[in-house]
Amino acid sequence: MSVPAPAASPVTNAATNPVTNASNKSVIKKLPALTPDRSLDSLTLGFLKTLEAEGKFAGEIHADFPTRLIHATDNSVYQVMPTAVLQPKTRDDINVVMELAGREKFSEVKITPRGGGTGTNGQSLNNTIILDTSKHLNNILGFDAERGLVHVEPGVVLDQLNAWLKPHGYFFPPAVSTASRATVGGMIGSDSSGKGSRIYGKTSHYIHDMTTVLIDGTDFNTRAMSATEAKDTMERADRVGQLYKKVHDEIAPRRDQIKSTFPEMNRGLTGYNLKEAVSDTGDMNLSFLIAGAEG
Numbered sequence: 490m491s492v493p494a495p496a497a498s499p500v501t502n503a504a505t506n507p508v509t510n511a512s513n514k515s516v517i518k519k520l521p522a523l524t525p526d527r528s529l530d531s532l533t534l535g536f537l538k539t540l541e542a543e544g545k546f547a548g549e550i551h552a553d554f555p556t557r558l559i560h561a562t563d564n565s566v567y568q569v570m571p572t573a574v575l576q577p578k579t580r581d582d583i584n585v586v587m588e589l590a591g592r593e594k595f596s597e598v599k600i601t602p603r604g605g606g607t608g609t610n611g612q613s614l615n616n617t618i619i620l621d622t623s624k625h626l627n628n629i630l631g632f633d634a635e636r637g638l639v640h641v642e643p644g645v646v647l648d649q650l651n652a653w654l655k656p657h658g659y660f661f662p663p664a665v666s667t668a669s670r671a672t673v674g675g676m677i678g679s680d681s682s683g684k685g686s687r688i689y690g691k692t693s694h695y696i697h698d699m700t701t702v703l704i705d706g707t708d709f710n711t712r713a714m715s716a717t718e719a720k721d722t723m724e725r726a727d728r729v730g731q732l733y734k735k736v737h738d739e740i741a742p743r744r745d746q747i748k749s750t751f752p753e754m755n756r757g758l759t760g761y762n763l764k765e766a767v768s769d770t771g772d773m774n775l776s777f778l779i780a781g782a783e784g
């Protein structure tokens with residue numbers, strides 16, 4: 490007795506095994522895997538191992554699937570699996586991570602900051618390493634009632650900040666609806682505003698000065714500078730001087746075009762705030778460029 494050969498083997502590759510073949514006959518498909526590939530790519534693995542081995546990073550390093558999955562969602566409809574999650578414990582930890590990411594060997598490693606994850610457009614999601622500043626960097630570091638200034642770490646939550654300021658008779662006005670979760674870092678990233686913003690303005694209007702860490706680990710301080718001070722800064726030979734000069738030289742000659750192209754808006758959410766970063770008279774405040782840049 491002869492046994493006829495099956496139409497297709499059940500172990501053939503599903504990708505090359507459509508439901509029907511060219512002659513429109515049914516074919517048998519391979520069972521799809523229940524869980525996605527959980528392994529880490531070698532570049533991320535190398536980065537995390539170096540970060541751990543050099544012993545300068547005091548924060549948490551997570552490459553496990555559950556932690557990555559938790560950080561794969563936010564308040565948007567999207568889901569994007571990160572390659573790993575880092576939770577810095579000190580501000581120096583951020584410098585350490587960024588210095589490592591700036592090395593030639595790791596130039597393809599990408600870092601995405603994350604706060605409370607309340608963004609509605611997936612801003613804190615990425616298929617990169619997530620740098621979560623909400624877990625540990627949530628301290629209020631100083632307060633100057635006379636000047637109306639409070640010094641905070643990026644993971645401070647808006648409700649936490651306003652509860653702290655209340656006994657002193659002050660409040661931080663950009664009133665986002667997600668105040669119980671939204672962090673100052675995320676509010677700056679989104680240049681958040683809310684109820685009362687037509688009177689009080691948006692988050693960028695309350696940044697007196699701010700430190701951002703560049704990809705090579707350098708601190709980049711931004712604040713309002715007069716044209717003279719900005720000119721002095723641009724003459725510096727270091728990375729900070731180069732950046733100020735680059736931004737100035739890109740924006741200053743195009744001021745009229747920028748003003749006529751972008752309409753007056755209470756809250757611009759698309760692209761960089763070029764208009765307020767460099768004024769007609771050459772004053773500069775690059776905090777406006779970073780606020781709303783969304784990571």
Ligand SMILES: Cc1cc2nc3c(=O)[nH]c(=O)nc-3n(C[C@H](O)[C@H](O)[C@H](O)COP(=O)(O)OP(=O)(O)OC[C@H]3O[C@@H](n4cnc5c(N)ncnc54)[C@H](O)[C@@H]3O)c2cc1C
Nearest residue numbers: 604605606607608612643666672674675678681682783784
């Ligand atoms: C129901 C609902 C209501 C909302 N209402 C408002 C509202 O009234 N007004 C409003 O403006 N928004 C609103 N939002 C959007 C969102 O809550 C705010 O933009 C909030 O400020 C985001 O803060 P977060 O800490 O959750 O940031 P995330 O969502 O974690 O991140 C937002 C952006 O900031 C960046 N970021 C986070 N932390 C840092 C950091 N330390 N350094 C650099 N970049 C960082 C991220 O990469 C991302 O691009 C609402 C969202 C929801 C779901």
